[in-house]
Every structure is written in C-alpha cells, then in structure tokens.
Amino acid sequence: MSHPYQAPANLLVNKTILITGAGDGIGAQAAKTYAAHGATCILLGKTVKKLEQIYDAIVSAGGAQPAIVPLDLKGATLRNYQDMAQSIIDQFGALDGLLHNASMLGHLSVFKDIPDTEWLDVMQINVNAAAFMTQALLPALERAKQASVIFTTSSVGRKGRAFWGTYSVSKFATEGMMQVLACEYENRGVRFNCINPGATRTNMRASAYPAEDPKSLKTPADIMPLYLYLMGEDSSKVNGQTLDCQPK
Numbered sequence: 001m002s003h004p005y006q007a008p009a010n011l012l013v014n015k016t017i018l019i020t021g022a023g024d025g026i027g028a029q030a031a032k033t034y035a036a037h038g039a040t041c042i043l044l045g046k047t048v049k050k051l052e053q054i055y056d057a058i059v060s061a062g063g064a065q066p067a068i069v070p071l072d073l074k075g076a077t078l079r080n081y082q083d084m085a086q087s088i089i090d091q092f093g094a095l096d097g098l099l100h101n102a103s104m105l106g107h108l109s110v111f112k113d114i115p116d117t118e119w120l121d122v123m124q125i126n127v128n129a130a131a132f133m134t135q136a137l138l139p140a141l142e143r144a145k146q147a148s149v150i151f152t153t154s155s156v157g158r159k160g161r162a163f164w165g166t167y168s169v170s171k172f173a174t175e176g177m178m179q180v181l182a183c184e185y186e187n188r189g190v191r192f193n194c195i196n197p198g199a200t201r202t203n204m205r206a207s208a209y210p211a212e213d214p215k216s217l218k219t220p221a222d223i224m225p226l227y228l229y230l231m232g233e234d235s236s237k238v239n240g241q242t243l244d245c246q247p248k
C-alpha cells in the first residue's frame with residue numbers, strides 16, 4: 001500500500017528545493033515530481049550526465065529551469081557546502097526544502113569482515129555529508145517562511161539486521177540526527193523528518209536483492225505521495241517523525 005496523500009498541482013509553487021542524489025532512482029523521481037508541482041529544483045549528484053538528463057526531463061515537461069550542482073559527497077567538505085549555500089542565497093534568497101536522498105549501500109557482509117575503507121566511505125556519504133550540508137544550509141533554510149528537511153532512512157535504520165552492517169548503522173545515525181535537529185528547531189520555521197521509502201525498484205535495491213523480480217516492487221513514482229506531503233505545507237505541523245511510504 002502507498003501513502004494516500006493527494007497533492008494539489010500547485011503544492012510547491014515558489015519553492016526552491018535541493019535534492020541530493022537527483023540523477024537516479026528515487027532522487028531523480030523526486031526532483032521531477034517536485035518540479036511538476038511547481039518547485040524550482042537544485043539537482044545535486046555525482047554523475048553530471050545523469051543530472052543533465054533530469055534537467056532536460058524537467059524543462060521539457062514545462063517545469064521551472066533547475067540548477068545543477070555536481071558534487072561527489074565522498075570528497076566534499078564543509079567549505080564546499082558553505083559555498084553552495086551562499087550561491088543559493090545569492091540566486092534564490094532562501095531554501096524552502098532539502099531532500100537528503102543520496103546514499104551508498106556498500107557490500108552486505110558479516111560485521112567482522114567490513115573493510116575499514118568501506119565503513120568510512122559509507123559513513124562519509126550517508127552521515128557526515130548530510131550533517132555538514134545541513135549545517136551549511138541552515139542559514140538558507142532559516143530565511144524561508146517555512147522550510148522542510150527530509151532525511152532518507154530505511155527499515156534497517158530502526159532495527160538492526162544481520163549483514164547490513166555499515167548501511168544499517170548509518171541509517172540509525174540519520175534518524176538520530178533528524179531527531180536532534182527536530183528538537184532544536186521546534187516552532188522555529190524549519191522542520192525535520194525522515195522518510196522510509198520501503199522496497200523500491202532502483203539500482204540500489206537490485207544490488208541488495210539481485211535475485212528479486214523488480215516488477216514485484218513499487219516504482220519510485222508510486223512512492224511520491226509521501227515525498228510531496230512531507231515537502232509541502234500540508235505537513236507543516238509534522239516534525240521529528242519517521243514516516244513510511246509503504247505502511248504495512
């Protein structure tokens with residue numbers, strides 16, 4: 001079952017929204033969906049060609065011209081995020097929405113065999129990058145009338161699961177970060193929530209479950225109602241929550 005929210009067509013008009021990992025999978029669909037509901041999207045990702053394809057898809061569907069930020073979160077620093085934040089303030093005045101979507105799965109293995117290099121990469125991309133990017137973007141988010149920050153979690157971020165090692169730990173950290181920020185910003189115009197997509201037909205899912213029939217899964221388009229709900233003002237009272245796109 002997908003979340004039942006039905007968004008008005010103009011839900012995100014006049015809003016500027018940054019999406020990480022906007023070139024593929026759920027992030028690409030979220031960018032196209034937010035643009036289709038009126039947002040100006042800032043597409044951040046690693047592979048420029050994929051970002052350009054999403055840019056073209058948005059423009060040819062009649063959406064507002066997006067911005068592209070090519071950035072590999074593995075090597076990005078607080079300084080990169082601060083420069084980006086300043087450009088956003090200069091160009092758009094404020095940031096109304098931030099979807100932390102980019103993630104690295106790593107290899108599924110027993111905990112004792114997790115390579116230290118992979119542990120550090122997964123934590124860098126899934127946790128540190130989201131933390132430092134959020135720090136840098138808070139001044140731009142605080143300039144918005146009401147801003148929404150969505151972190152992306154997973155069911156293994158609420159209950160640890162054998163072999164999901166670093167990824168699982170990184171999603172627990174993501175939920176913790178969201179809760180800390182939600183408490184600090186209670187009633188201050190920026191709200192923070194987590195979204196759990198549930199099993200969704202993407203490259204990441206296929207690499208975790210190679211034997212699974214992708215057709216048995218929801219597509220990124222199917223799970224967009226909750227992405228719209230949490231980004232738009234109909235959820236303005238929702239803060240500090242973890243919500244499921246596919247509630248059981």
Ligand SMILES: NC(=O)c1ccc[n+]([C@@H]2O[C@H](COP(=O)([O-])OP(=O)(O)OC[C@H]3O[C@@H](n4cnc5c(N)ncnc54)[C@H](OP(=O)(O)O)[C@@H]3O)[C@@H](O)[C@H]2O)c1
Pocket residue numbers: 020021022023024025026027044045046047050071072073074100101102103104125152153154155196197198199200201202203204205
């Ligand atoms: N699919 C599921 O079933 C599922 C279930 C639960 C949670 N999730 C979560 O949902 C989110 C989206 O997952 P997905 O399934 O759509 O994954 P995906 O298809 O693998 O897409 C991940 C996106 O993140 C980007 N990315 C990865 N590493 C990056 C880096 N170092 N710097 C910048 N961008 C980077 C990728 O860019 P490139 O394409 O350029 O590499 C890609 O656009 C993730 O947070 C994931 O943990 C997914």
